[in-house]
Structure formats: C-alpha cells, structure tokens
Amino acid sequence: MQLILETLINNHGFETSQIKTDAESLAHWGKDWTKHFAPAPSVIVFPKSTEQVQSVVKLANEYGIVITPSGGRTGLSAGAVASHGEIVLSLDKMNKIGEFFPADRMVEIEAGVITEQLQQFAEDKGLYYPVDFASAGSSQIGGNIGTNAGGIKVIRYGMTRNWVLGLTVVTGKGDILQLNRGMIKNATGYDLRHLFIGAEGTLGIVTKAQIKLERAPQDLTVMVFGMDKFEHVMHVLSAFQSQIDLTAFEFFDDVAIEKLMATGHVQEPFEARTKYYALLEFEAPYEPIMDKAMAMFEQCMENGWIVDGVMSQNLSQAAELWKLREYISETISVFTPYKNDVSVLISYVPEFIRDIESVVNSNYPDFEICWFGHIGDGNLHLNILKPENLSKDEFFKKCQSVNDLVFATVQKYGGSVSAEHGVGMTKKPYLNYTRSESEIEYLKALKQVFDPNAIMNRGKIFDV
Amino acid sequence: MQLILETLINNHGFETSQIKTDAESLAHWGKDWTKHFAPAPSVIVFPKSTEQVQSVVKLANEYGIVITPSGGRTGLSAGAVASHGEIVLSLDKMNKIGEFFPADRMVEIEAGVITEQLQQFAEDKGLYYPVDFASAGSSQIGGNIGTNAGGIKVIRYGMTRNWVLGLTVVTGKGDILQLNRGMIKNATGYDLRHLFIGAEGTLGIVTKAQIKLERAPQDLTVMVFGMDKFEHVMHVLSAFQSQIDLTAFEFFDDVAIEKLMATGHVQEPFEARTKYYALLEFEAPYEPIMDKAMAMFEQCMENGWIVDGVMSQNLSQAAELWKLREYISETISVFTPYKNDVSVLISYVPEFIRDIESVVNSNYPDFEICWFGHIGDGNLHLNILKPENLSKDEFFKKCQSVNDLVFATVQKYGGSVSAEHGVGMTKKPYLNYTRSESEIEYLKALKQVFDPNAIMNRGKIFDV
Structure with missing residues (x-):
C-alpha cells in the first residue's frame, strides 16, 4: 500500500492532502448510513481528475487491492462501506x-x-x-x-x-x-x-x-386525504391520475401519523384519525386545474373513498403539508426501525400489503409495522419497529428471519427486494429473490468484462 | 438445415405453415427498407412462443447457423437484412x-x-x-x-x-x-x-x-413558422420551450417545401417562401396556454425571428399542418435521396449545419441538400438529392465519399452517425466515428457474453 501511495504522489500529481490514513478518517469515509458492518479501509484517496482516478484504478489492478468508490455515503444498503482493507476512492474533491x-x-x-x-x-x-x-x-x-x-x-x-x-x-x-x-x-x-x-x-x-x-414546476399544490381502506387509496390514485398530471403520490399509515403527532412538530391534519393517508401534488398554474382537482375530491368523498381532506392554498401551506410525509423517517428512527424498501406492480400493492401484514403479524405478533412510500410507483417502505422490551440485537436477529418471509412474498408477486436503495451488502443474500440464477450468471459475466480482477467494490451486489 | 427444420417440426411443435423456404418468401422476409444488400436467407421460421424461439436459437447454436431476427422490416440501416444464408426468425406470428x-x-x-x-x-x-x-x-x-x-x-x-x-x-x-x-x-x-x-x-x-x-394528450395545437436564418429557428425553440411544454418541434428547409409544393398535395403555408420552417406542437386545454403561445409568437415576430406564422384552430387544421412535415420523406423519395440520420448537441446544430453544407457544396457543387428533422432533439435528417443527369450507381458512389466528410464533421462535434436508425450494416463502417475503439472492444466483449457463438444477427453493428 505504501508503494501505491508513493507512486500516486511521485508520478500522478497527488498532494499529501489527497491521501488520508488516520483512524478518524478511515472510520468516517469507510462507512455509509448503514450500521451493520464495521468500517476498516486501508486508506482514503481524494483524486481531483478523471486521470487521477484512472491512476488509482491501474495501481489497484497491479497490486490486487480492492477500491470502494465513495460519494456522500448516505446509502442504506452498505454499498459504500469499506470493511476489508480497501482503498476508499472519495469523489469529494471532484465537485465542480x-x-x-x-x-x-x-x-x-x-x-x-x-x-x-x-x-x-x-x-x-x-x-x-x-x-x-x-x-x-x-x-x-x-x-x-x-x-x-x-x-x-x-x-x-x-x-x-x-x-x-x-x-x-x-x-x-x-x-x-x-x-x-x-x-x-x-x-x-x-x-x-x-x-x-x-x-x-x-x-x-x-x-x-x-x-x-x-x-421548473409552476404553482405546486398539495392535497392530503385521510382514508379508511387501503383499496380506497388505490381508487383515489387512479381517479386523480386520469385527470391530472401528478408530480407526487405518497402514502403513509396511522402508525406513522401517531408517532409523528407525538413529536408535536407537525399539526394534525384532520379532526379524526384514519387508517391511511395519501399526499398528492400537482402543478396548478391555471384555474381549471384547481377546479378539476376540487371536483375529483368531491367525487371521491361521495364514493366513500376519502374520509377527510385538505388542499394547500399557497406554497407555505404546501410545504407544511409535505412535512407530514417528510418527517416520518426521522420520527420513527428512535424506534430503531428495521427497514425494507420493496416494490411490486402498482396493481398488486393492496394484496401485497395484506400478505405482508398477515405474515409478520402471525409470526411476530408483538412487532408494530409502519408503512409509507411512493405508492404511485409501487414502491413501499416497510418499517418494523422494535418493541421497547426487546434488545436491539435480539430484535435485528428476529428481523433477519422476518426477511425470508417478506422476500418470499415479494418473490410471489414478482417484485423487487430493493426498489431504490440498491443491493450493496445488506441485500446481497436476497438478490436471487428478484433476479433469476441465470440472470445472476450474466451479471457476473458482465462484471468480468469490465473488471476482470474484481477490484471494483468487490463483495457488493454479489460475490464474484 | 433440413435437420433443423425436421427437429423443429418433430420435437418443438412447429407446423409446416411456420416454415417457409420458397424463393418469394426468402426475398420478402430477407430484407428491410434498405436496398444496398441482396436478400439471401436459407429459411424463414415463424415461432409462436418464447419457447419455440428458444428451440430455434438452441438448434442454431448446435449447427452454427446465424439467425436474423425480423420484425416489420422497416429499418433503414439493413439491420434486418439476411444476405448470407441465415435463418430469418420472424415475429409475425407473435402479435398478441x-x-x-x-x-x-x-x-x-x-x-x-x-x-x-x-x-x-x-x-x-x-x-x-x-x-x-x-x-x-x-x-x-x-x-x-x-x-x-x-x-x-x-x-x-x-x-x-x-x-x-x-x-x-x-x-x-x-x-x-x-x-x-x-x-x-x-x-x-x-x-x-x-x-x-x-x-x-x-x-x-x-x-x-x-x-x-x-x-392521452389534450387539445393538441400546431403552429408553423417561416424563418430566414437558421439561428432564428433555435431562438424560437428556446423562447417557446421556456414557456410551454412542447410535444414536437420539427424543422424543414425551403428545398423540402419546394418539392412538396410541386406535388400539389399540400397547401402553401405562407404567401412568400422562407429559407427555413419550424412546426411546433403543444397541448392547449386551457385558454391561458393559447394566450401565452400567441404572446410568444408576437414577441418572436417583433424580434425579427419569425417572418410569417400560422396556428391551427382545431384538430383537422392541426392535421393539415402536420402534412407539411409528414409528406416530405415520401415526396423526396422520387429524387433517390441519399439519407443520413445524424445528431449532435442541440447547442451545436447551427454550426454543424453550416459546416456540413460547406463541406458538401465545396466538394459536390451539383448536389442539392434537403434538411429536415427533429431539431428539438438535435436530430437531423440530411438528404442529398440525386442530380437528374447522374446515374444511380454513380450517385451512390459519390455519396459514399461524401460520407467520410459528413461523418468527420459529426465526429468533430462529438455527435452520432446514427441518431435513431441504428447501425445495422449500412453504418457499420462508420461506427468508430461515434464510439471509441476502446468502447467498441467492450461492445464486442458483451456480445461474447450473451452470444458466444455469434449466431445472433452476425455482421450487424460490428464484425465479431
């Protein structure tokens, strides 16, 4: 490793400030937002050009050392964690x-x-x-x-x-x-x-x-609805989508709202709680669009799909309503949630949610589930909250067994075990629930074409 | 080959109607809309399921015979031409x-x-x-x-x-x-x-x-403008795009209009001819959008960018205006055009057009150029029209030499030698004008992963 660093400095224009090996830096740049794997890189390098990146890659090939590319390290699947003596290649200094x-x-x-x-x-x-x-x-x-x-x-x-x-x-x-x-x-x-x-x-x-x-979008308007049945969420999505170009259709459940209200940071949207909530957003630069939205809202009320609703009248009200959705992740983080980010066809979402709830409830009746997500894309964030009386280790161990049940259900519906968080290390054991063995063989063969020595982020997505 | 066909019939459920070997069929299914290569396939097969396709592919691997997949065969790059004894695999019977x-x-x-x-x-x-x-x-x-x-x-x-x-x-x-x-x-x-x-x-x-x-788009409205300078076309594109979501922005030149008007099938849009024309389309379900478009049109007139303009008042007028653009291809086909479908960054289009015209005019002053295309995407169709006194063979030979000049200009601007027509056989010799040698090596290695025996459409895009 010392030889590599000297070569970078002597032959490739690296300054000493572009290389860090102190313990604090190794711990900082060696991990992302996941906490399952202890960071243990050998060195952090900060190239300033594509050519400097190339020189690191060539040296890594020569000496058989693995590189972990590193961005903002906000990942939730340990895709940017370096826990095996890797060179972390940070893009921090390539930010122009x-x-x-x-x-x-x-x-x-x-x-x-x-x-x-x-x-x-x-x-x-x-x-x-x-x-x-x-x-x-x-x-x-x-x-x-x-x-x-x-x-x-x-x-x-x-x-x-x-x-x-x-x-x-x-x-x-x-x-x-x-x-x-x-x-x-x-x-x-x-x-x-x-x-x-x-x-x-x-x-x-x-x-x-x-x-x-x-x-840039114009005059974004937000509506939030309370609903009793999950099917109604889907009906409302279809109804609005047939008339209006939605820029967002987000969903969360009563567990999310309950925890959120307990923080006191957000205002209760309606007098009475409902089981499900949807937040939708659209551009309304013209009066008739607002009229359409109001008419559709009234029709959904008449159909018994919406129990209560609210519409923003200006941008600050819109921002206030968005907090109902945006603050959830932070709010539930104190309950040490076990997160899964899955997706299925939108058409299968109601059945899928029912199946998952039944599977988790029957096996782990003391676990509380909090759902939220991007339902307009078939993307659900399943959060299992830790019961107070259970230790963190015990809880995560149990959640690992829940995983197999959850992912078997994902597979049954032909869905994805990672909708938008990637595979990294945390989803690697479950890749075959979404990709066939034959597909995975092709993935490995492609890796071989671009990275024959397997120096690029080895151990992520699949084992080579 | 006979053995393959018998196996398909005996073991894989092919009916005799799913296999054609008569001369007429071979000529018909063996070619696409290009005319440079003579069709010469061995057989045409018409599988009815993915499994039947698989059985053909497996047999082709076993016997080392190339398959040419075949759809509607409307391609313009000879990607679906079978001229070397291939099995043409037509998807005609998989149309559900x-x-x-x-x-x-x-x-x-x-x-x-x-x-x-x-x-x-x-x-x-x-x-x-x-x-x-x-x-x-x-x-x-x-x-x-x-x-x-x-x-x-x-x-x-x-x-x-x-x-x-x-x-x-x-x-x-x-x-x-x-x-x-x-x-x-x-x-x-x-x-x-x-x-x-x-x-x-x-x-x-x-x-x-x-x-x-x-x-579905609502209330599509079409505007056509006549303009004197190519830069003005770009100004008008930017101006409208800043205010209105365009569903199309098409362009054509005076040569196209001249040939089109000679057919008598379409009405002259303006009293006086201009050098360039643009057709733009947008949804106008709300009155204020129409007002915006009119205001923008007036502003462009004031700026001297637009010489004359017309706006559709209903769908049938819109369809009539579209003919100005849609009939061009057919109209110029009698002039045996030599077509190139190229693209560059939108920002480079004006300079690029100037360069190409100068290159062609200085080398082939008797060639007439007709431009049209999807200028909002940086995609231009360059058509060189055959002078009457030149034989077809002579003309195409000269165009081949024009090609090197044209593609060198494409390369200078970092553009594409095939924007939307594919590479097939006709652009194969020019692939390296758009993709680097290193990239092409990776393309070949990927081919090797999915098709190690090179039985899939061999000879298209690149030679293996």
Whole structure:
C-alpha cells in the first residue's frame, strides 16, 4: 500500500492532502448510513481528475487491492462501506459544476457534486433537477447514478437514469470511456451508460456526468386525504391520475401519523384519525386545474373513498403539508426501525400489503409495522419497529428471519427486494429473490468484462 | 438445415405453415427498407412462443447457423437484412396483446405487435403510446426496441427506451430471461433490459415486452413558422420551450417545401417562401396556454425571428399542418435521396449545419441538400438529392465519399452517425466515428457474453 501511495504522489500529481490514513478518517469515509458492518479501509484517496482516478484504478489492478468508490455515503444498503482493507476512492474533491448548455438544458458536472447543489444550480438557471429525496443535502450525483436513485417525484419525472445524458467512467480495467456524450438520440450500439447506472460502482467509477434539466414546476399544490381502506387509496390514485398530471403520490399509515403527532412538530391534519393517508401534488398554474382537482375530491368523498381532506392554498401551506410525509423517517428512527424498501406492480400493492401484514403479524405478533412510500410507483417502505422490551440485537436477529418471509412474498408477486436503495451488502443474500440464477450468471459475466480482477467494490451486489 | 427444420417440426411443435423456404418468401422476409444488400436467407421460421424461439436459437447454436431476427422490416440501416444464408426468425406470428394493468398503465405484448396496433390499443383504453414515426403502420414493437426507435414526439416523451418496463428475451446462448418484470423501481444489479434495447438483435431476441402507456394528450395545437436564418429557428425553440411544454418541434428547409409544393398535395403555408420552417406542437386545454403561445409568437415576430406564422384552430387544421412535415420523406423519395440520420448537441446544430453544407457544396457543387428533422432533439435528417443527369450507381458512389466528410464533421462535434436508425450494416463502417475503439472492444466483449457463438444477427453493428 505504501508503494501505491508513493507512486500516486511521485508520478500522478497527488498532494499529501489527497491521501488520508488516520483512524478518524478511515472510520468516517469507510462507512455509509448503514450500521451493520464495521468500517476498516486501508486508506482514503481524494483524486481531483478523471486521470487521477484512472491512476488509482491501474495501481489497484497491479497490486490486487480492492477500491470502494465513495460519494456522500448516505446509502442504506452498505454499498459504500469499506470493511476489508480497501482503498476508499472519495469523489469529494471532484465537485465542480462545469459547462451549461442552455439550448440543451444540459449541464456537465463532476460526480462529487452534491444533489442539492445541482438542484440549486438548476433553480438559478430558471430550471429544475427533479430527482429529490431525504438525503439530497448530502448525497452526491455519482452515488445517485450508482444506485439509480429515485425518491418522491418519480411518478412524474422518473429515476436518475432519465436525467443522465452522458457519463465519463473509469472502468475496472482502467479505461476512460465517454458514454453517450450528452445526446438525446444515439443509436450506435449497446448503451453502456445504462449499464453503469445502478451498477453500484462494481463495474467502474463514474467521474463526470451530463445531466438534463427540466422546466421548473409552476404553482405546486398539495392535497392530503385521510382514508379508511387501503383499496380506497388505490381508487383515489387512479381517479386523480386520469385527470391530472401528478408530480407526487405518497402514502403513509396511522402508525406513522401517531408517532409523528407525538413529536408535536407537525399539526394534525384532520379532526379524526384514519387508517391511511395519501399526499398528492400537482402543478396548478391555471384555474381549471384547481377546479378539476376540487371536483375529483368531491367525487371521491361521495364514493366513500376519502374520509377527510385538505388542499394547500399557497406554497407555505404546501410545504407544511409535505412535512407530514417528510418527517416520518426521522420520527420513527428512535424506534430503531428495521427497514425494507420493496416494490411490486402498482396493481398488486393492496394484496401485497395484506400478505405482508398477515405474515409478520402471525409470526411476530408483538412487532408494530409502519408503512409509507411512493405508492404511485409501487414502491413501499416497510418499517418494523422494535418493541421497547426487546434488545436491539435480539430484535435485528428476529428481523433477519422476518426477511425470508417478506422476500418470499415479494418473490410471489414478482417484485423487487430493493426498489431504490440498491443491493450493496445488506441485500446481497436476497438478490436471487428478484433476479433469476441465470440472470445472476450474466451479471457476473458482465462484471468480468469490465473488471476482470474484481477490484471494483468487490463483495457488493454479489460475490464474484 | 433440413435437420433443423425436421427437429423443429418433430420435437418443438412447429407446423409446416411456420416454415417457409420458397424463393418469394426468402426475398420478402430477407430484407428491410434498405436496398444496398441482396436478400439471401436459407429459411424463414415463424415461432409462436418464447419457447419455440428458444428451440430455434438452441438448434442454431448446435449447427452454427446465424439467425436474423425480423420484425416489420422497416429499418433503414439493413439491420434486418439476411444476405448470407441465415435463418430469418420472424415475429409475425407473435402479435398478441396480453394482459392490461390499469393501475400501472401497463400492457404486456408480444414482440410482433405492430406499433400502430399498440397506439390503437392505448387509445381504446383512453391512454396513449407516445412513440410515433412514419413507419408506425408496419413496424413491430420488437424492432422498435431493437433500435430504440425515436420519432416525432421525443422532445416530450423520449425514446422507446422510456416506455419499456420489462422484456422477455432469449439470449444468443438460448436462455430465457425476464428482465425487470414491469416495475418502475428496481435497484437490484445491472439493468440488462437497457442493454437489449438498441442492441439490434445481436445479443438475443426480444419476444415480449411490458409497455408503459401515458395520459392521452389534450387539445393538441400546431403552429408553423417561416424563418430566414437558421439561428432564428433555435431562438424560437428556446423562447417557446421556456414557456410551454412542447410535444414536437420539427424543422424543414425551403428545398423540402419546394418539392412538396410541386406535388400539389399540400397547401402553401405562407404567401412568400422562407429559407427555413419550424412546426411546433403543444397541448392547449386551457385558454391561458393559447394566450401565452400567441404572446410568444408576437414577441418572436417583433424580434425579427419569425417572418410569417400560422396556428391551427382545431384538430383537422392541426392535421393539415402536420402534412407539411409528414409528406416530405415520401415526396423526396422520387429524387433517390441519399439519407443520413445524424445528431449532435442541440447547442451545436447551427454550426454543424453550416459546416456540413460547406463541406458538401465545396466538394459536390451539383448536389442539392434537403434538411429536415427533429431539431428539438438535435436530430437531423440530411438528404442529398440525386442530380437528374447522374446515374444511380454513380450517385451512390459519390455519396459514399461524401460520407467520410459528413461523418468527420459529426465526429468533430462529438455527435452520432446514427441518431435513431441504428447501425445495422449500412453504418457499420462508420461506427468508430461515434464510439471509441476502446468502447467498441467492450461492445464486442458483451456480445461474447450473451452470444458466444455469434449466431445472433452476425455482421450487424460490428464484425465479431
């Protein structure tokens, strides 16, 4: 390792400030938001250019050392955890926003740019970067691309994948590739860009991206509904979607609301609690859209689907209503939730939820379940809350056995064991619940093509 | 070959009507809309299921015979031409529309479904399939997926890729894979679906797809403008795009209009001809959108960007205006055009056009150029028209030399030698103008993973 670091300094222009080996740094950059694996990297390097990334990759190949690419480390699947003496390659110093192309509504950025920084840049240009989620203030674009990040606006704007017009990558073999170079239309052979998106740094390292921006949404309006039956949530989704382009359709249950209200930070939306809640958002720059929404709301009330509802009258009311959904994650974190991020076809969601609840309740009757998620995308966050009288270790052990039951149900519905959090290390044992053995063989063969020595984030997604 | 056909009949349920070897059939199913290569397949087979496709692929591997997958054969790059004794595998008999999932706005279809049939199905459900282009009445979804088809609505709705939620494929090795199974969010390893989209049947055969449908557009309104300078076309695009969500922004030049008017089938849009024309389309279900469009039009007139303009007042007027753009291809076909379908960043389009015109004019002053295309996507169709006094052979030979100049210019701007027509055989010699040597090596290695015996559409995209 010492030899590698000396070579980086002597031959590749690394300054000593671009290399850290102190214990505090190793602990800090060696882990993400998961807590299951102890960080134990050998060194943290902070390249400043694609060429410096390439030199690290080439040396890692030469000396057979594994690289863990590292962004904002907000991941929830231990995709960026380095626990086996790896070189952590942090993109922290590659955080420049480059050229902006107004006619293309496209901007070139380095992979270490923080998601929020890109959102802000877009806003300054009168435009919009629509991928948004709780960790946007810390997560980096490179990590977003590595996990094909989703979030709360997917129903309208799609995943990160939709906004990546081009990538610069260093493959596991050490080649620099410029993929798609910002074009909208380019039908010249396999689109390698899409292979790197969602690859969790196991094929190579994304160093730069060309990102498409969008027209900024106008007059966003939020409605929140209380409902008694889950089927009604789905009816309301279909009804509104047939008339209005939704920018969000989020869902949470009474457990989430109960914990949230106990904090005293958010106002109770309705006089009486209901079992389920939905938050929907849409652009309403024209009066008739508001009228349509009101008419649809009244019709859903008449049909008995909605028990109570509220609509924002201005942006600050909209922001207030969003807190009902946004504060949930933080609120339930004190209950040491065991989180699963799953998805199924939207059509299967009601049955799927029923099955999961029945499976968990019959096996672990003392476990409380809190549901929330992006129901307009078929994406549910299943949170099992720790009973007070159970130790953390005991609880997590039991949850591991719940996992098999939950993922068997996911498999029954042809769903995904990780909708938007990636596989990393935490979902690795369950990959075969979503991908067939035959598919996994192909994944491994692709890894072999780009990273024959398996130096790129080894041990993530699958074992080579 | 006889042995293969007997095995298909005896062991895999093929009826004799699913196999054709007569000369007429070989000529018919052996070619697409290109005319550069003489069709010479050995046999045409028409499987009725994914399993029958698999049996053909396995036998082809066993006997070392190449398969050319075949859809509507409307391609313009000879991607579906079989000229070397191949088995043509036609999807004509796999044309069923399967289950529809209203909550997901998703439908499962077989790869042989005609594009227009899918558009019609969507319309019957009150929805919309937004990929549309001239050959939609004949092209099949499998072929659309193989080339990642684009067309006239890409500026709003994106390419075919955006609408594919899942694929069933038979790989070149003969494995059946179900890719992504219709989910919007699924972060469980490399997304093989996107590798097969745009692969032109060289990795395997798409047999089924899960397709997302969209809300139907409302009150589509069309405007056509005449302009004197190409820069003005770009100014108008930017100006309108800042205010209105365009569903199309198409462009054509005076040469196109001149030939079109000579046919007498379409009405002259303005009293005086201009050098350039733009057609733009947007939804206008609310009065204020129309007002915005009118205000923007007036502003563009004041700025001197637009010389004359017209706006549709109803759907039939809109359809009439669309003919100005839609009839161009057919109109110029009598001039034996040499077509190139290229793209660059939108920001580079004006300079790029200037460069290409200068290159062609200085080398071939007797050639007339006709431009049209999807300028909102940076996608231009460059048509060189044959001078009357030049023989077809002589003309095409000269165009081949023009190619090197044109593609060198494409390369200079970092563009694509095939924006939406694929590579097939006609663009194969020019692949390296868009993809680096290093990238092409990776493409070949990926081919090796899915199709180690190179039996899938050998000779297309690149030589193995």
